[in-house]
Amino acid sequence: MASDKGPSAGDATLRRRIEPWEFEGFFDPRELRRETCLLYEIQWGTSHKTWRNSGKNTTNHVEINFIEKFTAERQYCPSIRCSITWFLSWSPCWECSNAIRGFLSQHPSVTLVIYVARLFWHTDPQNRQGLRDLINSGVTIQIMTVPEYDHCWRNFVNYPPGKEDHWPRYPVLWMKLYALELHCIILNLPPCLKISRRNQNQLTLFRLTLQDCHYQTIPPPILLDMGLIQPLVTWR
Numbered sequence: 001m002a003s004d005k006g007p008s009a010g011d012a013t014l015r016r017r018i019e020p021w022e023f024e025g026f027f028d029p030r031e032l033r034r035e036t037c038l039l040y041e042i043q044w045g046t047s048h049k050t051w052r053n054s055g056k057n058t059t060n061h062v063e064i065n066f067i068e069k070f071t072a073e074r075q076y077c078p079s080i081r082c083s084i085t086w087f088l089s090w091s092p093c094w095e096c097s098n099a100i101r102g103f104l105s106q107h108p109s110v111t112l113v114i115y116v117a118r119l120f121w122h123t124d125p126q127n128r129q130g131l132r133d134l135i136n137s138g139v140t141i142q143i144m145t146v147p148e149y150d151h152c153w154r155n156f157v158n159y160p161p162g163k164e165d166h167w168p169r170y171p172v173l174w175m176k177l178y179a180l181e182l183h184c185i186i187l188n189l190p191p192c193l194k195i196s197r198r199n200q201n202q203l204t205l206f207r208l209t210l211q212d213c214h215y216q217t218i219p220p221p222i223l224l225d226m227g228l229i230q231p232l233v234t235w236r
């Protein structure tokens with residue numbers, strides 16, 4: 001049941017929460033805004049306590065800021081496992097992907113899971129390779145879906161009283177479009193999602209163009225889920 005209050009005033013994370021309008025703007029998968037927002041969770045060892053905070057781009061990309069802050073603030077103890085989860089409005093660019101791999105190689109007891117709302121310049125071959133390299137080095141990368149949006153709203157947003165359940169209901173279709181494209185990146189296929197901006201009326205066009213290699217390589221359940229192939233049903 002939704003409480004009639006916002007996040008508790010005694011909640012230590014309150015001052016680190018972002019405002020609802022910030023979350024709505026940053027994480028809408030249909031929008032192509034310039035800045036990146038990072039919401040992150042850190043857990044140490046077997047502790048159930050989760051440390052949460054957020055960050056945005058400065059002169060550096062937000063991923064670099066995180067690495068610098070983490071490295072500067074934490075007395076790193078290699079024997080204690082550390083689980084980090086990122087919720088990023090844009091996926092890392094290739095330079096950040098390289099920096100993340102460098103960070104992880106220096107901190108072998110750190111595991112990193114990255115959820116992204118959108119794929120950053122995803123047709124750029126270097127960015128695609130950067131994501132594959134991250135995955136190959138053990139990082140989990142997934143597109144944010146309904147449970148992640150809901151989780152972020154509850155845990156990172158200073159939502160209005162009684163609005164605990166009211167994360168912005170972004171259309172699931174956009175999450176599926178990006179998930180399909182992420183599959184293409186992982187499988188080293190050409191891009192199938194084309195995004196273009198029509199400047200005169202500010203419309204953003206999302207278009208799927210599948211080639212034979214997509215149909216042959218992407219697992220059929222994913223194509224079926226997107227309505228890109230017809231179910232084959234037999235009955236005797």
Ligand SMILES: [Zn+2]
Nearest residue numbers: 061092093096
């Ligand atoms: Zn970057």
